Amino acid sequence: MKIVGFDIYxxxxxxxxxxxxxxxxxxxxxxxxxxxxxxxxxxxxxWGEITTLGKVYLPVFPEGIRTALRDLGAALIxxxxxxxxxxxxxxxxxxxxxxxxxxxxxxxxxxxxxxSLSRPIxxxxxxxxxxxxxxxxxxxxxxxxxxxxxxxxxxxxxxxxFQLKVGNNPFDDIARTRAAVDAGDRETVIVxxxxxxxxxxxxxxxxQGLAGLPVYVEQPCRSTIDCILAARGSSVxxxxxxxxxxxxxxxxxxxxxxxxxxxxxxxxxGGLTNVVKARDLLQDLNLAVSVEDMWGGDIITAATSHVAxxxxxxxxxxxxFFNDWTDGHLAGYAPRSESGFGSAPTVPGLGIEVDExxxxxPLFSME
Numbered sequence: 001m002k003i004v005g006f007d008i009y010x011x012x013x014x015x016x017x018x019x020x021x022x023x024x025x026x027x028x029x030x031x032x033x034x035x036x037x038x039x040x041x042x043x044x045x046x047w048g049e050i051t052t053l054g055k056v057y058l059p060v061f062p063e064g065i066r067t068a069l070r071d072l073g074a075a076l077i078x079x080x081x082x083x084x085x086x087x088x089x090x091x092x093x094x095x096x097x098x099x100x101x102x103x104x105x106x107x108x109x110x111x112x113x114x115x116s117l118s119r120p121i122x123x124x125x126x127x128x129x130x131x132x133x134x135x136x137x138x139x140x141x142x143x144x145x146x147x148x149x150x151x152x153x154x155x156x157x158x159x160x161x162f163q164l165k166v167g168n169n170p171f172d173d174i175a176r177t178r179a180a181v182d183a184g185d186r187e188t189v190i191v192x193x194x195x196x197x198x199x200x201x202x203x204x205x206x207x208q209g210l211a212g213l214p215v216y217v218e219q220p221c222r223s224t225i226d227c228i229l230a231a232r233g234s235s236v237x238x239x240x241x242x243x244x245x246x247x248x249x250x251x252x253x254x255x256x257x258x259x260x261x262x263x264x265x266x267x268x269x270g271g272l273t274n275v276v277k278a279r280d281l282l283q284d285l286n287l288a289v290s291v292e293d294m295w296g297g298d299i300i301t302a303a304t305s306h307v308a309x310x311x312x313x314x315x316x317x318x319x320x321f322f323n324d325w326t327d328g329h330l331a332g333y334a335p336r337s338e339s340g341f342g343s344a345p346t347v348p349g350l351g352i353e354v355d356e357x358x359x360x361x362p363l364f365s366m367e
Contacts, residue, residue: 001116003081005039005367006073008066009359013051013297013328017150020325021141023167023197026054031295032062033328035359036069038081038108046081046111047354048104049299050267051328057195058242058268058294060100066363068101073366081109082116084273091270099245099270103293106271107303107350114349121306121351122344125276128309135342136161136189136318137325141168144179151183158340161189161318163218166206167197174209181213190215191318196222196242203230210236216317218263224249228257239263239290239317247278254285261288261317272303279307283315290318297328298335302350305335309344330354 013033020028033051040046055061075094079087087109091102114121122128137159139150151162164180166173177192184190196219198206203220207230210217218239220230231238240253241263253259262282264275275291282289291307293300301323308319321337323329331352335345345351 046108048108051296100267103271111349141165148179148183167194170206193218207234263290288317298331
């Protein structure tokens with residue numbers, strides 16, 4: 001089997017709950033999503049997605065992704081998409097870095113591999129051990145009252161894991177987190193996520209104020225070293241995310257930062273291949289795992305579901321179904337969560353059927 005072409009699409013991905021607000025007044029109502037279709041000479045196509053969360057969340061933006069995709073696609077024409085090892089070697093030999101663009105291609109090739117073998121991706125990355133896993137939702141940064149009310153409303157739908165957006169004034173963030181705890185129960189999982197928004201001093205004050213609350217703190221500062229210093233001496237469990245971009249840094253997360261969990265993103269690591277490697281390493285190191293991406297709809301949700309379903313239940317801390325948060329329903333709103341729980345599709349590949357009519361004409365194609 002050989003790759004004979006690529007189609008690159010843009011689509012608008014809107015937030016389902018109004019305005020998504022993060023630290024530093026970073027806001028999103030809609031995002032510019034990029035979808036990749038990889039075509040083969042056997043008539044099998046695979047789909048991948050990479051949707052950014054603005055242009056100042058991570059060092060990536062849609063136009064840069066699409067420029068990188070031109071070079072990567074040209075280098076991969078004629079390659080066997082089912083040979084994931086060689087696909088990734090070719091991409092790495094073509095561009096250094098640019099993991100966000102590589103991610104969409106890698107996911108699409110996994111989709112092709114599963115379809116060619118008539119097996120779901122989950123069966124190819126270890127097998128399902130987590131048939132029904134809890135999903136989380138992010139709580140946009142707002143007043144303590146609004147964030148507590150968001151949690152109460154979403155708990156009615158069965159959601160009981162939440163990622164609070166904090167990272168501004170630490171005293172306000174302490175009040176936000178207390179309101180979130182009060183809105184939950186003993187089974188509620190709450191992660192206060194600064195997205196690197198606190199200074200070192202602010203993070204220190206936040207850790208002090210959150211002591212004794214049943215919560216995690218995620219990525220308090222932008223760099224790993226500042227996160228290490230901020231959490232030093234605190235009993236509040238630390239989760240790392242944005243600053244962990246390689247397997248080397250997974251070891252650093254455990255042995256230097258004393259983190260209890262790492263949040264893995266497809267775009268940050270370059271696709272499903274590397275997410276699975278990092279997930280397996282985290283499990284072997286007895287660390288908890290969160291699996292997601294920056295943003296997206298049905299395609300990235302399907303990819304997430306396969307990794308979550310093959311992660312040990314006791315290791316999975318957080319995973320979202322982004323298509324519950326957004327209107328990115330390119331595959332008929334599938335897969336779909338139910339009462340706060342998700343599962344992976346059981347049909348081949350990603351297990352979804354993308355409706356091309358919702359995408360319109362490609363931005364560009366390569367053959």
